[in-house]
Amino acid sequence: MSAPAHPRPGTASILAVGSELLGTTRLDTNSLYLTGRLEALGIGVVRKACVGDGWNELLAEIPLALSRAPLLVVTGGLGPTDDDRTKEAVARVFDRPLVRDEAILRGLQERFRRRGIDMPKVNEKQADVIEGAVVLANPRGSAPGFLVTAGGGTVVLLPGVPTEMKGMWVETVEPLLVCGGATGAGLHRRTLKVAAMPESLVETLVKPVYAAYPDVPFTILAAPGEVQLQFAARGTPEEAFRVLDRIESDFHKALSGEIFGRDDDTLEGVVGDLLRLKSQSLALAESCTGGQLAGRVTDIPGSSDYFLGAAVTYANAAKADLVGVSAATLERHGAVSEETAREMALGARKRFGATVGLATTGIAGPGGGTPEKPVGTVHIALDAADGTRVHKRLLLLGDRALIRRWTTSTALGMLRKHLLGIPDGGRR
Amino acid sequence: MSAPAHPRPGTASILAVGSELLGTTRLDTNSLYLTGRLEALGIGVVRKACVGDGWNELLAEIPLALSRAPLLVVTGGLGPTDDDRTKEAVARVFDRPLVRDEAILRGLQERFRRRGIDMPKVNEKQADVIEGAVVLANPRGSAPGFLVTAGGGTVVLLPGVPTEMKGMWVETVEPLLVCGGATGAGLHRRTLKVAAMPESLVETLVKPVYAAYPDVPFTILAAPGEVQLQFAARGTPEEAFRVLDRIESDFHKALSGEIFGRDDDTLEGVVGDLLRLKSQSLALAESCTGGQLAGRVTDIPGSSDYFLGAAVTYANAAKADLVGVSAATLERHGAVSEETAREMALGARKRFGATVGLATTGIAGPGGGTPEKPVGTVHIALDAADGTRVHKRLLLLGDRALIRRWTTSTALGMLRKHLLGIPDGGRR
Numbered sequence: 001m002s003a004p005a006h007p008r009p010g011t012a013s014i015l016a017v018g019s020e021l022l023g024t025t026r027l028d029t030n031s032l033y034l035t036g037r038l039e040a041l042g043i044g045v046v047r048k049a050c051v052g053d054g055w056n057e058l059l060a061e062i063p064l065a066l067s068r069a070p071l072l073v074v075t076g077g078l079g080p081t082d083d084d085r086t087k088e089a090v091a092r093v094f095d096r097p098l099v100r101d102e103a104i105l106r107g108l109q110e111r112f113r114r115r116g117i118d119m120p121k122v123n124e125k126q127a128d129v130i131e132g133a134v135v136l137a138n139p140r141g142s143a144p145g146f147l148v149t150a151g152g153g154t155v156v157l158l159p160g161v162p163t164e165m166k167g168m169w170v171e172t173v174e175p176l177l178v179c180g181g182a183t184g185a186g187l188h189r190r191t192l193k194v195a196a197m198p199e200s201l202v203e204t205l206v207k208p209v210y211a212a213y214p215d216v217p218f219t220i221l222a223a224p225g226e227v228q229l230q231f232a233a234r235g236t237p238e239e240a241f242r243v244l245d246r247i248e249s250d251f252h253k254a255l256s257g258e259i260f261g262r263d264d265d266t267l268e269g270v271v272g273d274l275l276r277l278k279s280q281s282l283a284l285a286e287s288c289t290g291g292q293l294a295g296r297v298t299d300i301p302g303s304s305d306y307f308l309g310a311a312v313t314y315a316n317a318a319k320a321d322l323v324g325v326s327a328a329t330l331e332r333h334g335a336v337s338e339e340t341a342r343e344m345a346l347g348a349r350k351r352f353g354a355t356v357g358l359a360t361t362g363i364a365g366p367g368g369g370t371p372e373k374p375v376g377t378v379h380i381a382l383d384a385a386d387g388t389r390v391h392k393r394l395l396l397l398g399d400r401a402l403i404r405r406w407t408t409s410t411a412l413g414m415l416r417k418h419l420l421g422i423p424d425g426g427r428r
Numbered sequence: 429m430s431a432p433a434h435p436r437p438g439t440a441s442i443l444a445v446g447s448e449l450l451g452t453t454r455l456d457t458n459s460l461y462l463t464g465r466l467e468a469l470g471i472g473v474v475r476k477a478c479v480g481d482g483w484n485e486l487l488a489e490i491p492l493a494l495s496r497a498p499l500l501v502v503t504g505g506l507g508p509t510d511d512d513r514t515k516e517a518v519a520r521v522f523d524r525p526l527v528r529d530e531a532i533l534r535g536l537q538e539r540f541r542r543r544g545i546d547m548p549k550v551n552e553k554q555a556d557v558i559e560g561a562v563v564l565a566n567p568r569g570s571a572p573g574f575l576v577t578a579g580g581g582t583v584v585l586l587p588g589v590p591t592e593m594k595g596m597w598v599e600t601v602e603p604l605l606v607c608g609g610a611t612g613a614g615l616h617r618r619t620l621k622v623a624a625m626p627e628s629l630v631e632t633l634v635k636p637v638y639a640a641y642p643d644v645p646f647t648i649l650a651a652p653g654e655v656q657l658q659f660a661a662r663g664t665p666e667e668a669f670r671v672l673d674r675i676e677s678d679f680h681k682a683l684s685g686e687i688f689g690r691d692d693d694t695l696e697g698v699v700g701d702l703l704r705l706k707s708q709s710l711a712l713a714e715s716c717t718g719g720q721l722a723g724r725v726t727d728i729p730g731s732s733d734y735f736l737g738a739a740v741t742y743a744n745a746a747k748a749d750l751v752g753v754s755a756a757t758l759e760r761h762g763a764v765s766e767e768t769a770r771e772m773a774l775g776a777r778k779r780f781g782a783t784v785g786l787a788t789t790g791i792a793g794p795g796g797g798t799p800e801k802p803v804g805t806v807h808i809a810l811d812a813a814d815g816t817r818v819h820k821r822l823l824l825l826g827d828r829a830l831i832r833r834w835t836t837s838t839a840l841g842m843l844r845k846h847l848l849g850i851p852d853g854g855r856r
Contacts, residue, residue, distance in 0.1 A: 290726025294719025310740035318737040
């Protein structure tokens, strides 16, 4: 067995240190943030690793990582306890001594004094610095970070606490990397989002766009009820954004009206902005989604500007009493039917005095299905004061959580199209 | 720079292959499952890594991993496309040829035929096997896996698709590892769950339990509105469960009545079981939680057995109209008040004809706070047909999502104690 060991220029690797990252519950999420920031500087991440805080593990992993990429970002293991040995390990690997820094020591003591306690003896070691390293100030915590360059490799040491790590990255590491010339043409990512459309249908529609940009990396990601189109361009922000804007516009043409937002946009946020912009108000009647649709709408700060309320009518008696579904409809068509959904939407709108009523009823499973109405049968209806009436019948696959999420995304997607005046597949 | 390179016996490392795992959105969640299964076999995970599907990366990483632990589990990169080279890389590292397996080829062709399509030429390479390797059948997908042992190291190759990976692990890999004697005294984990108690308070109460078991690894994890106590014991399942049961019983004593469940239990599931067991029915009135509480209750399959519905009364008019909060109360005390919460709970119970009514009202922020009622002020009330009336006032810190989650957990925790007849801190 032999391994080629040529670090690739302009690349980085990430090492997360902490035994808790080797258990069954926690993942290293810091690396997602670091990857985005590194890519924007033109530095691609070629590998990531997690190790515990054992001394031998650290001494082995740091050279391994530097054999694969010339820049190594290490997070975690900078605290005051015996388990925190990252700094010592990097010093050993680079054969540098640790030196007590009196200014840092006084700063630490002052930090504790402000909180009204004497600094424990163990914290003193946080004032030790790697000789010849750039010390990275950590205004949000007690452990400083380090940037060490030697033998063609650079190691950046940051604390594992996300807020401390992120603040130090932006305020100290990026300026040093840029000044040090470590950066190349930045990679800038963009994500466009489509609601409640099957991934395969989106893929068919956007294929011509992929074909028109053979050099652009495209990814299509499916989350329940949502499809994301991810792509990226390299260059200065201005250059890259020009390319990204052109691709985005091509995607909009290919998917006319189906893209609801980009990057951090959420469907509930976009719909909320539209409701506010159009001075409309919303009321809901929910059966199979059981409050989740209202929960999504009210996730948005300020949603009380346009959201009046919801009737979660799980029991049939509640469908009749709260939103006025007629006994005849329930008996003739059943609770899961187009007719019930329509009466629920109308009833919610009237009951809350809203301009738009939106209703869901269906069988989320796993029980309750019949041959005529299998699990996944869902009816969604929209009823507006302007006379618009829309109904959609879905036959969804998947488990209870997936069926409920798809239903809320489809309902919000219908509402978005109604507010924008975009014709929808639903029957009017 | 020099690295010690002694693989630790009885340990494993995990390598996830796929460029999508080096981006800004996806993490390797397969490793959490694999870690739990390996630990139960007595095999500790000492490192995890992610790399792209580049040929040089794979040729470098596989020996690196084997230098740290004698067992390496690789997931991903077994598909039919040019990007899928994991199998070729392992063959190269171990200096073994790939051989076309005619039986696997026929199986693949048959698989495609059943779906009514001819097998694409690219899929043929999925019938290539590493000479001398154990071929691991994959009944859920097209790519078989492999177990290769050579030079003191063992590599297990599995697909990256979680359902395929998990099925193959349980059905083929574990039996091979157990027969091969690779396993030691298993590590068995247990998690106990506490709702809506501050982490620091839980920590103070359970400290004596930690102290009584100096050799047991304890972790306390805080999720919004929930604290988890994790611990583990080594041995055969019988031996380990005996120790875990004793510790669990000590935790129950230390936290009298506060532990609602263990391992995969959810608060909404436990509360649902209690409602069904006690033949009780539930109705909700939600303001600040905006449907999220109903959403959690109805996440549970079969919740229609006990859940009648919710009035999500975001607007004040809805509080009056749907659950009968009096105009005088709203005017004198405001929508965020003990009085409003109590009337909402009573009104919800009566409106839906339930045995228990539960209500939330508060200021989730970021806007809407005043000096008297700052963001995070929340009132929760419970009203039962047996005459029980409970009210709790919270002052929560954190953002909107955190405040809403804490509120739903506190409300469900109150309901659980009511159903169990456990006295609660709330005023009656």
